[in-house]
Amino acid sequence: MSAEGFTEHLEFPQGKGYVPAGAFMGAAGGASCGDMISLSLAVEGSVVTGAGFEASGCGAMVAAGSAAVALVSGAPVLDAARVGTAAIATELGGLSPGKLHAAELAADALHRALGLAARADAAVPHVPSRALVAMSGGVDSAVAALLTGSDAVAVTLELWADEANDAEASCCSAHAVRVARALAHGMGMPHFTLDLRSEFRAGVVEPWLAGHAAGETPNPCVGCNGHVRLDAMLEFADALGCAVLATGHYARVSEDGLLRGAADPAKDQAYMLCALSPATLARMRFPLGELTKPEVRALAAEAELPVASKADSQDLCFLAGTGRAAFLARHGGARERPGEIVDRGGRVLGRHRGHHGFTVGQRKGIGVAAPEPLYVLATDARTNRVTVGERAELATREVAVRGARLHRPGEKVDSVKLRYRSKPLPCTVTEHGRGRATIRLSEPADGAAPGQTACFYAGDVVVGYGTIAG
Numbered sequence: 001m002s003a004e005g006f007t008e009h010l011e012f013p014q015g016k017g018y019v020p021a022g023a024f025m026g027a028a029g030g031a032s033c034g035d036m037i038s039l040s041l042a043v044e045g046s047v048v049t050g051a052g053f054e055a056s057g058c059g060a061m062v063a064a065g066s067a068a069v070a071l072v073s074g075a076p077v078l079d080a081a082r083v084g085t086a087a088i089a090t091e092l093g094g095l096s097p098g099k100l101h102a103a104e105l106a107a108d109a110l111h112r113a114l115g116l117a118a119r120a121d122a123a124v125p126h127v128p129s130r131a132l133v134a135m136s137g138g139v140d141s142a143v144a145a146l147l148t149g150s151d152a153v154a155v156t157l158e159l160w161a162d163e164a165n166d167a168e169a170s171c172c173s174a175h176a177v178r179v180a181r182a183l184a185h186g187m188g189m190p191h192f193t194l195d196l197r198s199e200f201r202a203g204v205v206e207p208w209l210a211g212h213a214a215g216e217t218p219n220p221c222v223g224c225n226g227h228v229r230l231d232a233m234l235e236f237a238d239a240l241g242c243a244v245l246a247t248g249h250y251a252r253v254s255e256d257g258l259l260r261g262a263a264d265p266a267k268d269q270a271y272m273l274c275a276l277s278p279a280t281l282a283r284m285r286f287p288l289g290e291l292t293k294p295e296v297r298a299l300a301a302e303a304e305l306p307v308a309s310k311a312d313s314q315d316l317c318f319l320a321g322t323g324r325a326a327f328l329a330r331h332g333g334a335r336e337r338p339g340e341i342v343d344r345g346g347r348v349l350g351r352h353r354g355h356h357g358f359t360v361g362q363r364k365g366i367g368v369a370a371p372e373p374l375y376v377l378a379t380d381a382r383t384n385r386v387t388v389g390e391r392a393e394l395a396t397r398e399v400a401v402r403g404a405r406l407h408r409p410g411e412k413v414d415s416v417k418l419r420y421r422s423k424p425l426p427c428t429v430t431e432h433g434r435g436r437a438t439i440r441l442s443e444p445a446d447g448a449a450p451g452q453t454a455c456f457y458a459g460d461v462v463v464g465y466g467t468i469a470g
Contacts, residue, residue: 004093005067005091005092005093006060006063006092006093006095009062009063009064009066009067009070009091009092010059010062010063010066012066013053013062013063013065013066014066014069014070014073015051015052015053015065015066015069015070015073016052016053016054016055016062016065016066017052017054018040018050018051018052018053019040019052020040020041020042020049020050020051020052021042021050022042022044022121023040023041023042023050023051023052023113023117024040024041024042024113024116024117024120025038025039025040025041025113025116026038026039026041026108026109026110026111026112026113026114026115026116027039027109027112028105028106028108028109028112029057029061029105029109034056034057034058035055035056035057035058035061035101035102035105036055036056036057036061036105037053037054037055037056037061037064037065037102037105037106037109038053038054038055038109039051039052039053039065039068039069039106039109039110039112039113040052040053040113041072041110041113041114041117042117042121043077043114043117043118043120043121043122044121045121045122045123045124046076046077046078046122046123046124046125046241047074047075047076047077048072048073048074048075048076048077048080048114048117049074050073051068051069051072051073051113052069053065053066053068053069053106053109058099058102060095060099060101060102060103061102061105061106063092063102064088064092064102064103064105064106065106065109067088067091067092067103067106068083068088068106068107068109068110070091071083071087071088071091072110072114077114077118077122077124077240078124078153078190078240079190080110080114081111081114081118081153081190081191081192082185082189082190082191083107083110084107084111084181084182084185084191085100085103085104085107085182086103086185087185088103088106088107089103104178107178107181108174108177108178111177111181111191111192111193112193112195114192114193115192115193115194115195116195118192118236118239118240119194119236119239122239122240123239124239124240124241125241126241126242126243127151127241127242127243128243129149129151129243130151130152130153130240130241130242130243131148131149131151131152131153131237131242131243131244131245131246131285132152132153132154132155132233132236132237132240132242132244132245132246133145133148133152133153133154133155133189133245133246133247134154134155134156134157134229134230134233134245134246134247134248135154135155135156135180135183135184135191135248136156136176136180136248136313137156137176137177137179137180137183137307138248138307138310138312138313139296139297139300139305139307139308139309139310139312140248140249140250140288140296140312141180141247141248142183142187142248142300142305142307143248143287143288143296143299143300143303143305144246144247144248144286144287144288145184145187145189145246146187146299146300146303146305147287147288147299148246148285148287150188152189152246153189153190153191153192153240153242154180154181154184154187154189154190154191154192155191155192155193155194155233155236156176156177156180156181156184156191156192156193156194157177157193157194157195157196157229157232157233158174158177158193158194158195158196158197159196159197159200159204159229159317159318160197160200160201160205160317160318161174161197162318162322162330177193181193183305183306183307186306187305192236192240194232194233194236196228196229196232199228199232200224200228200318203223203224203227203228204220204223204224204228204318205220205318205331207220207223208220209328209331209332209334211451212328212332212334212356213332213334213356213381214381214451215355215356215379215380215381215382215450215470216449216450216451216470217359217360217449217450217451217452218451218452219420219451219452219453220316220318221272221316221420222271222272222273222274222275222453222465223275225272225273225275225276226273226274226275226276226277227275230245230247230276230280230284231280233245234280234283237283243283244283244284244285245283245284245285246284246285246286246287247284247285247286248287248288249269249272249273249286249288249289250262250264250267250268250269250286250288250289250291251268251269251270251273251286251289252270252286252289252290253281253284253286253289254461257278257281257282258278258281258407258408258461258462258463259273259274259276259281259461259462260289260460260461260462261457261460261461261462262286262288262289262290263289263290263291263292264291264292264293266292266293267292267293270455270462271417271420271453271455271462272420273462274453274455274462274464274465275405275453275465278407297309324357325356325357328356334354334356335354336353336354337353337354337355337384338351338352338353338354339351339352339354339355339383339384339385339386340352340384340385340386341366341367341368341385341386341387341388342385342386342387342388343387343388343389344377344387344389344393349368349370349374349388350366350367350368351367352367352386354384355379355380355381355384355385355386356379356381358376358379358386359376359379359449360376360377360378360379360394360447360448360449360450361375361376361394361446361447361449362375362376363375363376366386366388368388372390373390373391374388374389374390375388375389375390375391375393375394375446375447376388376447377389377393377394377447391446394446394447395444395445395446396441396444396445396447396448397440397441397443397444397445398438398439398440398441399416399418399438399439399441399445399448399454399468400436400437400438400439400468400469401436401437401438401439401454401466401467401468401469402435402436402466402467402469403435403466403467404429404431404435404436404437404454404464404465404466405435405464405465405466406429406431406456406463406464407463407464408458408463408464410428410429410430410431410437411428411429412458412463413427413428413429413456413457413458413463413464414426414427414457414458414459415427415456415457416429416439416441416454416455416456416457417454417455417457418445418448418449418452418454418468419449419452422445424457425441425442425443425445426441426442426443427439427440427441427442428440429456435466436469437466439454448468449468450468450469450470451467451468451470452467452468453465453466453467453468454466454467454468
């Protein structure tokens with residue numbers, strides 16, 4: 001479009017005030033900047049059948065909304081997913097830095113609406129070579145997309161929104177979605193936003209809060225991967241005609257269809273994926289499974305990807321920028337509840353501010369002076385007591401498990417991981433029925449924290465998992 005594009009869209013806006021039948025709405029902006037936009041979009045099969053918008057604030061918002069509507073109306077769903085900030089700005093004949101903000105907000109609103117509409121109503125014809133790629137905006141998922149091929153379609157999940165979080169440090173915030181979308185478009189891929197905030201709260205955050213309230217140390221990532229994120233993306237892949245889902249996890253799949261550890265033990269993420277069913281794994285691809293992190297960064301640099309040197313995220317996505325205690329207080333009502341710190345004999349050694357601030361095996365932050373380092377041995381939600389002792393008192397050779405799910409007979413298990421960063425320990429497993437099992441370790445483990453995941457192995461193949469019981 002010529003330089004007159006901005007004026008034409010401002011004076012004769014397309015779709016302003018229009019809401020198509022069966023449309024889904026996405027919004028962006030806020031009172032702080034005064035610029036707001038909502039975009040309504042309807043999808044039927046593989047085509048965007050209608051789009052409209054409302055905007056307030058500066059005139060650039062109206063022009064950007066009109067441009068977005070013009071670009072996607074009647075377009076194939078996958079082509080609409082290629083429309084972002086740059087395409088909207090180009091439709092307007094180019095935007096100054098001061099007006100580019102309008103195109104960014106219009107793109108945000110467009111993609112929120114497009115993700116909702118596509119999830120509900122899209123039915124894109126299946127293409128065997130097409131793959132959906134989960135992109136977080138980091139180097140691992142970008143290289144996974146790079147290796148997946150030219151027919152890749154990107155999706156980024158919006159899982160959590162909280163003003164107390166650091167949006168730039170989170171891999172699942174609205175900011176992360178925008179970064180990932182720009183990266184995907186820069187790599188020539190369609191990009192979709194999938195809003196799973198309600199599913200994430202119900203399936204991940206609420207159980208995590210409940211686990212802490214019960215005196216456990218739950219592992220939210222295992223549940224998120226196994227029951228929320230990946231299954232939702234596979235369902236979305238069906239709507240977009242994608243045969244498989246590729247992710248940037250460091251893991252592999254065995255010849256008989258079970259999860260297998262990555263070639264690089266330092267980056268192996270099979271533990272975090274252990275709750276995936278064989279049926280889900282059959283449609284998964286892990287392009288980084290045979291690579292090391294330096295090799296991944298080298299591939300990104302060779303492809304001139306802007307995230308080649310981006311640092312890895314370190315914290316749970318919903319804790320980014322805030323601490324565990326602050327999150328538990330804000331979302332779980334876990335206020336200070338003073339209680340006793342005792343030894344195994346019940347002798348009071350000190351005081352604490354709430355059992356939920358401690359986990360079995362913890363050494364730092366206990367707040368009790370002693371000749372030898374003290375470790376948390378147990379927490380009791382009922383009495384609000386925290387029991388501590390020396391490291392030798394943590395040692396255990398027997399661990400009870402609930403909710404065990406084994407893909408092979410228990411006698412096939414030869415080792416178990418009791419924490420993500422721990423080494424597999426030689427063991428035997430005895431099943432008792434109804435998901436209950438007992439792990440007997442060949443060597444003592446330093447503290448098995450109730451609520452954590454026990455990941456069962458046969459060699460480097462994951463053959464099941466369960467939750468450590470109290």
